[in-house]
Amino acid sequence: MCCRWCPPDPPTSDPGSVAELGEFGLIARITAGRGLPPDTVLGPGDDAAVLAAADGRVVVTTDVLVEGVHFRLDWSTPHQVGRKAVAANLADVTAMGAVPIALVVGLAMPGCTPVSTVDGLAAGMWEEAGQAGAGIVGGDVVSSAELVVSVTALGGLRGRAPVTRSGARPGDVLGLCGRLGWAAAGLAVLRRGFRSPLAVVGAHQVPEPPYGAGPQAATAGATAMIDISDGLLADAGHLAEASGVGIDINSAAVPVAGRLVEVASALGADARHWVLTGGEDHALLACFPADVALPAGWTELGVVLQGRGVTVDGRPYEGPGGWEHFAR
Amino acid sequence: MCCRWCPPDPPTSDPGSVAELGEFGLIARITAGRGLPPDTVLGPGDDAAVLAAADGRVVVTTDVLVEGVHFRLDWSTPHQVGRKAVAANLADVTAMGAVPIALVVGLAMPGCTPVSTVDGLAAGMWEEAGQAGAGIVGGDVVSSAELVVSVTALGGLRGRAPVTRSGARPGDVLGLCGRLGWAAAGLAVLRRGFRSPLAVVGAHQVPEPPYGAGPQAATAGATAMIDISDGLLADAGHLAEASGVGIDINSAAVPVAGRLVEVASALGADARHWVLTGGEDHALLACFPADVALPAGWTELGVVLQGRGVTVDGRPYEGPGGWEHFAR
Numbered sequence: 001m002c003c004r005w006c007p008p009d010p011p012t013s014d015p016g017s018v019a020e021l022g023e024f025g026l027i028a029r030i031t032a033g034r035g036l037p038p039d040t041v042l043g044p045g046d047d048a049a050v051l052a053a054a055d056g057r058v059v060v061t062t063d064v065l066v067e068g069v070h071f072r073l074d075w076s077t078p079h080q081v082g083r084k085a086v087a088a089n090l091a092d093v094t095a096m097g098a099v100p101i102a103l104v105v106g107l108a109m110p111g112c113t114p115v116s117t118v119d120g121l122a123a124g125m126w127e128e129a130g131q132a133g134a135g136i137v138g139g140d141v142v143s144s145a146e147l148v149v150s151v152t153a154l155g156g157l158r159g160r161a162p163v164t165r166s167g168a169r170p171g172d173v174l175g176l177c178g179r180l181g182w183a184a185a186g187l188a189v190l191r192r193g194f195r196s197p198l199a200v201v202g203a204h205q206v207p208e209p210p211y212g213a214g215p216q217a218a219t220a221g222a223t224a225m226i227d228i229s230d231g232l233l234a235d236a237g238h239l240a241e242a243s244g245v246g247i248d249i250n251s252a253a254v255p256v257a258g259r260l261v262e263v264a265s266a267l268g269a270d271a272r273h274w275v276l277t278g279g280e281d282h283a284l285l286a287c288f289p290a291d292v293a294l295p296a297g298w299t300e301l302g303v304v305l306q307g308r309g310v311t312v313d314g315r316p317y318e319g320p321g322g323w324e325h326f327a328r
Numbered sequence: 329m330c331c332r333w334c335p336p337d338p339p340t341s342d343p344g345s346v347a348e349l350g351e352f353g354l355i356a357r358i359t360a361g362r363g364l365p366p367d368t369v370l371g372p373g374d375d376a377a378v379l380a381a382a383d384g385r386v387v388v389t390t391d392v393l394v395e396g397v398h399f400r401l402d403w404s405t406p407h408q409v410g411r412k413a414v415a416a417n418l419a420d421v422t423a424m425g426a427v428p429i430a431l432v433v434g435l436a437m438p439g440c441t442p443v444s445t446v447d448g449l450a451a452g453m454w455e456e457a458g459q460a461g462a463g464i465v466g467g468d469v470v471s472s473a474e475l476v477v478s479v480t481a482l483g484g485l486r487g488r489a490p491v492t493r494s495g496a497r498p499g500d501v502l503g504l505c506g507r508l509g510w511a512a513a514g515l516a517v518l519r520r521g522f523r524s525p526l527a528v529v530g531a532h533q534v535p536e537p538p539y540g541a542g543p544q545a546a547t548a549g550a551t552a553m554i555d556i557s558d559g560l561l562a563d564a565g566h567l568a569e570a571s572g573v574g575i576d577i578n579s580a581a582v583p584v585a586g587r588l589v590e591v592a593s594a595l596g597a598d599a600r601h602w603v604l605t606g607g608e609d610h611a612l613l614a615c616f617p618a619d620v621a622l623p624a625g626w627t628e629l630g631v632v633l634q635g636r637g638v639t640v641d642g643r644p645y646e647g648p649g650g651w652e653h654f655a656r
Contacts, residue, residue: 048389053381
């Protein structure tokens, strides 16, 4: 049993294709025998689920992952894709200072998709959700030409104000919790045709957002927060723009792990560039008033200034930026 | 201005393709200038949205629509597809006895998709949401090989208990609110290569769920409810199975509109079959205690019995049933 949501007896014999099982058989397979998250009032099997929203508010966010764009099944197992899809969403919930409650999931896939692929996706989604104290309370399964995983995550603020992107003020300190550049390094390795080192490839396959750090930062008095999905500079830019401030990053304070330097050296790449612009690690970036001690696990990375845009050591960064869909 | 959410000055010049506009330009285009639903605490533009959940609970449901499976852009305009995607989800919220609050939307599409297609989708989604008192508070836009529209809808119960599929009891009366067979008739017309009569083609393109009827039925004391997305017999079957009861439908009470009889006659089809098995009209089917007067707009359609399964005039229905994804 990999987590508290997983069924005790996973199927072992070949279950065939999605078309053979059918829509309702597939839904039963994804939901049967799972424990539901504590805030569930009504779980899967009805027209809609019902969740408790104890403080009278609910946080909601959605992400869509497409095979060949966000993941490749020759680079990641279905279980890893399921974990990544859920992690990306729950990181957004966490970045509001909220606690993940539950998810609803849409799966579109060809009829020839092996049921074992869906089993893997579902197990990965349940495992990642379970790590954050959440679970899957509903969904939709439809046929399509390509595999698309759509996840909507809900969270609760436990009485706190949401921490938005727009509350940063000049004089605030910029703090980081979580890893930078690891997923970008893993992607670079996979693109060269290698499958190791596992430390970086695994970081691309399954991010490790610091779920507890969002509510922790909110409690400590964070003025603004975002999860780093597009890259440190790009997402610091989103914070700066939303808050109407400038952000200067102290490059000496940005952690560049020795493992990334080794991998970059072997590939002839620049570890510092991965760290500054690589997305998908889903670390948290937050601003704190200068008189607030950063919570445990957070690193001071720079300062919030009057002005606009993001600088590194007072200068514009000279490389290409983060990820944007449809960008040419 | 088509509804209270629509911007006063829709774009008129050709805006090019999605790839030319880029992800962030696209998101701005979908959300800019829209009024947000009244329960919005925090709208689009952050890691997540925040909604009020006044009675401490939230209803949530999700649906995925795929081009070529759920809709065809040679049969429906993007505006109609947007309305249908939202209507299907809001009908599920309504079927719990809940009032729609808000939606989050995932759009996956090729980079070559005209921006006008996205404009149409967005306008349709906002229009339908507005008709139900809701709006779009967040979303995700990604690149993919085919057009996929993923919608998650949230609703509030306003202090009422949710009306599930499982509460029907022997002796209850089965009631219907909304249309049956119209979308199926429209689909049959389109499949034959015709584009009219508009009354039925339009019903396939844009369903008209009776949004107010769900909360109305809940207030009146409905014991169980479902929205008819798969077909009357199929969804009555879902009610019967979840409640552990049988349902007998009185065929003389099932409304077969004269317009459907005319269309069926022209196509050599069976209007009664459309009415009994056609999905996607999103009428509501609910059970009421025998001593409850059905609310205005509801029609008595049959009775709940001890036993299991669905019969028509006491006998099994002899035709094929409703829609199931991946069914062969």
